[in-house]
Every structure is written in structure tokens, then in C-alpha cells.
Amino acid sequence: MPVRIVADDATAQAVEVRRSGLVAAQFWAAGSAAGITASGPASVLVRRRGARIGVAVADPGRTLTTVSVELPFRTKSVAQKDDTVDVLPGRRTVLTVAVGGSRGHTHRAELVR
Secondary structure, rough: OOEEEEEEEEOEEEEEHHHHOOEEEEOOOEEEOOOOOEEEOEEEEEEOOOOOEEEEEEEOOOOOOEEEEOOOOOHHHHHHHHOOEEEEEEEOEEEEEEEOOOOOOOOEEEEEO
16 A cells, blocks of 8 residues: 555554555654654644655644754755744754744744655
8 A cells, every 4th residue: 555554643654655655644743653743733744755754744743842852863064944843854854833923833843855
């Protein structure tokens, strides 16, 4: 099957499309799914293409001011990012996203492996 369910519980629901390098996760609370860890409720989309990794984060419930997302792989640098996203590259990259007041809109970053 091209789409694989990797989490489906009270904390998160997540799917993976390996051929596309795509993981989509909806966190209902702080927790981990598909190797991605979120500090609270958030929608997270990660797409790996060659040396680039695209990350999109949103708080559609509009309940947080910031959310941290930890990725399960190393990155070396940031190619581009929204002003609302802070990135700490390294062995397990951490993004801190200022979602407060964004009315559920998506915040993006593109990272380099």
C-alpha cells in the first residue's frame, strides 16, 4: 500500500508515504508519532526530497502560543523559513513555532541534510 498508517491513538494520528518521503501527523496532545515529537496539539507535515526537508506546522485548534517539533533526523542548516519559525539544526532538529495569533495558518521551514 502506498500510504501506511503509523499512529492512530488518543495522542496522534499519522500516515507515511515512503515513495514521496512524506509524513503527515495530527497531534491531539503532546507526544510522538512516526519519530516526530510535538510539545502540544499541532498539525505537522514533513517531506524529504533529496538533501532538502520541508516542514509545515499549524495549530488549527488555536490553543497554543508556541509549539516545539522535534524531527527524528539530522539537519545541517536552514535553507529558508518563516519569521515565526526558529530552528535548532543538529542530530535531532528542533523547530519552535510561534503559532499564537496566526489563526491556524501554516508556518514553514526548509532544511538541508
